[in-house]
Amino acid sequence: MTTLGLEFSSEQRSVAVARDGSAMAAGGRETRAFAMIEEALEQARVRREEVECLAVGVGPGSYTGIRIAISIAQGWQLARGIRLLGVSSAECLAEQAKERGLSGIVRIVIDAQRGEFYLAQYQISKAGVQLSEPLRIVSAKDVAPDAQKVLVGPDVSTFDSNAIRMFPEAAALVRLAVHRNDFIAGEKLEPIYLRETTFVKAPPPRTIS
DSSP: OEEEEEEOSSSSOEEEEEETTEEEEEEOSOOSHHHHHHHHHHHHTOOGGGOOEEEEEOOSSOHHHHHHHHHHHHHHHHHHOOEEEEEOHHHHHHHHHHHTTOOEEEEEEEEEETTEEEEEEEEEETTEEEEEEEEEEEEGGGGOOBTTEEEEETTOTTTOTTOEEOOOOHHHHHHHHTTOOOOOOGGGOOOOOOSOOOOOOOOOOOOOO
């Protein structure tokens, strides 16, 4: 299957094209979404109509970037009827940590704003990557350095000098996508956002007599 991956959840956006999970091209020099997509497709010598699946990094991370990627995926599915996948950006980081040769307990840290952080823990071995503690929101003090655990993510440098700063990449996203078949309708594709969304009802308009 030819898969296009969009990972816009961090300040370093990326796009990748893969066939059967093997990355063929990745575009990252551009900053505009469609220019990045065109660059990656051109490098891979893949036409738009050949894309069979579009995988989106659904965060957590930049809400605006994720929403842009989801909007592109929704429009593409409406136009071409392709399959869609939502992939955790934390899972992408864990996969990248494995590819970099890290092993043991790895904690993924992503800024959640408001002085809080998204935190997930993975056990990495030769057998693969296993989630050991699910993603949650914690305070900064809960991301304390630990000699037995490696911190990985876009926002780890302030916690530990030995932490590894890493941004989620579309190339890792498409490698993960090949093992997935939980395709989703565009209208159900949503960002990972663990906070409860609250809405305040606007007061009725005032009448001027």
